Amino acid sequence: MSARDTGRIHSLEIPLVGFSLLVPSAVVAEVANPGALYPVPRAPAWLLGVMAWRAQPVPLVSFEALTGRPPADISPSSRIVVFYPLAGAPVSAFFGLPSAIEPRPQGVTAEALQPEDPAALPDNALIAAGVRIKGRRMLIPDFDALARTLYPAAAP
Amino acid sequence: MASPDHYLCLVLEGVDYLLPSVGGAAIEQRDALQPAPGPGPLVAWRATRLGRWPAYGLDAGFRPTRPAHWQRAVFFAHAQQPLGLAADDVRLLGRTEVQVAPFVPPGPAPSPAGHLFNGAWLDGERVVLVLDPRGLAGLLATVAEAP
Numbered sequence: 541m542s543a544r545d546t547g548r549i550h551s552l553e554i555p556l557v558g559f560s561l562l563v564p565s566a567v568v569a570e571v572a573n574p575g576a577l578y579p580v581p582r583a584p585a586w587l588l589g590v591m592a593w594r595a596q597p598v599p600l601v602s603f604e605a606l607t608g609r610p611p612a613d614i615s616p617s618s619r620i621v622v623f624y625p626l627a628g629a630p631v632s633a634f635f636g637l638p639s640a641i642e643p644r645p646q647g648v649t650a651e652a653l654q655p656e657d658p659a660a661l662p663d664n665a666l667i668a669a670g671v672r673i674k675g676r677r678m679l680i681p682d683f684d685a686l687a688r689t690l691y692p693a694a695a696p
Numbered sequence: 697m698a699s700p701d702h703y704l705c706l707v708l709e710g711v712d713y714l715l716p717s718v719g720g721a722a723i724e725q726r727d728a729l730q731p732a733p734g735p736g737p738l739v740a741w742r743a744t745r746l747g748r749w750p751a752y753g754l755d756a757g758f759r760p761t762r763p764a765h766w767q768r769a770v771f772f773a774h775a776q777q778p779l780g781l782a783a784d785d786v787r788l789l790g791r792t793e794v795q796v797a798p799f800v801p802p803g804p805a806p807s808p809a810g811h812l813f814n815g816a817w818l819d820g821e822r823v824v825l826v827l828d829p830r831g832l833a834g835l836l837a838t839v840a841e842a843p
Contacts, residue, residue, distance in 0.1 A: 578823040580813070581758040582806035582835070590799070590816065590823050597799045597816035597823055632798045690802035 553644040553678055554621055554637065557604055557612040561637075562646065562671060562678035563623075569634060570594075571643055572620045585611065591636065593622055600636045603681070606689065607664045614638050626687035628694055635690065646673060703794050703817075703826070704770060707785040709756035709763070714794065714817055714826040715770065721829075722771040722778070723786050724751075729769060737762055737839055739782050742771060751780030752839050758812060760839045774833040781836060796826050809834020 550565040570593075577589040577600060586605035590597045600620065602611035618638050625633040656670030656677055666689065668682035687694075703714040704721060715721065722742075729740035729751065737760035742749040751769040755761040766782035799816040806812060812835060815826035 576821050576823075578825070579757070580801050580825065581756070582812055583801055584803040587802055590825070592818045592821050592823055595818055596797045597818060599799075599802050601802060630798070630800050633800055633802075635802065691800065692804055694800075 547649050549648045551646045551648045552621070553646050553673075553676075554639045555641050555643065557640055558609065560676065560678045561603065562648070562673075562680050563621075565645070567623055567683070569622045569624050571639075572622055572636070574614050574616075574618050574620055574638070577614065588614070588638070591620070593620075593634070593636070596632065596634065598622060598634050598636045600638060601690065603637055603666075606666055606686075607662055612638065612640060615640075617641050619643060626683055626690065628687050629691040630694060633691065648673065702791055703789045703796075705787040705789050705824075706770060706781065706783040706827075707787075708754060708758075708783055710784070711756040712824050714789070714796070714815075714824055715772075715829065715832070716826065724769050724771065724780075726767050726769070726782075735762060736760070739763070739766065740769060740780070742769070742780060747777060749778045749780055750840060751782050752836055753782045754836075754839070758806075758835060760842070772829050772833060774837060779833055779836040779840065781832065799825070805831065807831065807834035807838050809837070 552563050552565050554561040575591040577591050579589045586602045588600040588602050590599050605611040619642055620636040621639050622636045654672040661670045665685045667679050669680045702717050706713045729742050732738045732740050737752045738750055739753045740751040749771050753761050753763040768786045769780040769782045771778045771780040794817050796815040796817050801811050801813055810831045812831045813825045814828040817824040
């Protein structure tokens with residue numbers, strides 16, 4: 541019986557600085573410890589650098605900076621949420637998103653979700669929606685918009 | 697990405713970058729080049745039978761600069777004329793020494809010629825970015841055209 545059959549979507553709450561993201565676990569390849577970070581010259585401020593992960597280069601992206609906030613520092617308590625390549629992106633384009641602390645698994649059901657008032661959400665194309673779970677607000681990223689931002693030449 | 701016979705390891709302000717040898721790059725020692733006076737990033741010329749090829753300085757972040765301690769320049773093909781990049785040092789690495797994985801930098805390309813990098817060599821936990829010659833030439837062309 542799949543997660544969808546039971547009405548429960550396995551998700552991951554990713555605590556950032558000032559807000560949390562909620563993403564389906566299926567888009568996450570791994571939660572890794574931070575590794576050595578190497579800058580990418582002439583890149584946007586939201587591209588923090590590139591690190592080695594499973595013998596491949598993984599760029600680290602600051603969602604805070606993508607949404608107009610200062611990029612968060614990566615600390616020893618941070619974790620790197622490594623995402624599978626987005627639709628339309630190059631097949632090897634895994635990317636990482638630093639989480640302030642260990643991400644929390646969430647078994648999300650329709651009953652547990654309360655939609656957030658859209659007027660209370662940041663006015664940003666990368667935010668698809670907001671929800672409240674047990675009183676905590678979480679933002680759901682728009683992965684198509686994220687693909688267009690990260691890979692403008694490849695995304696549809 | 698073409699498979700080169702070897703890579704050039706360019707050192708800019710102490711940071712290593714790889715450049716595939718595809719396209720026939722030429723390496724010149726600083727002493728063999730004509731110095732270009734002035735405060736800008738044009739640091740030297742290479743005199744050839746076909747004309748003079750300019751060499752430019754870039755810092756480790758690939759911003760135009762006038763490096764003080766460069767020792768060699770690498771020249772590679774570009775549309776109008778070959779362009780050169782001054783580097784602290786240039787070393788040759790054989791293909792068997794380097795395992796390059798594809799890497800597309802997220803975000804917009806810094807010049808119309810495309811991204812600066814198209815691969816990365818993972819030496820354990822260390823990541824060395826691999827330059828795309830077209831993207832590098834395009835960036836140097838924008839440096840050359842800047843007032």
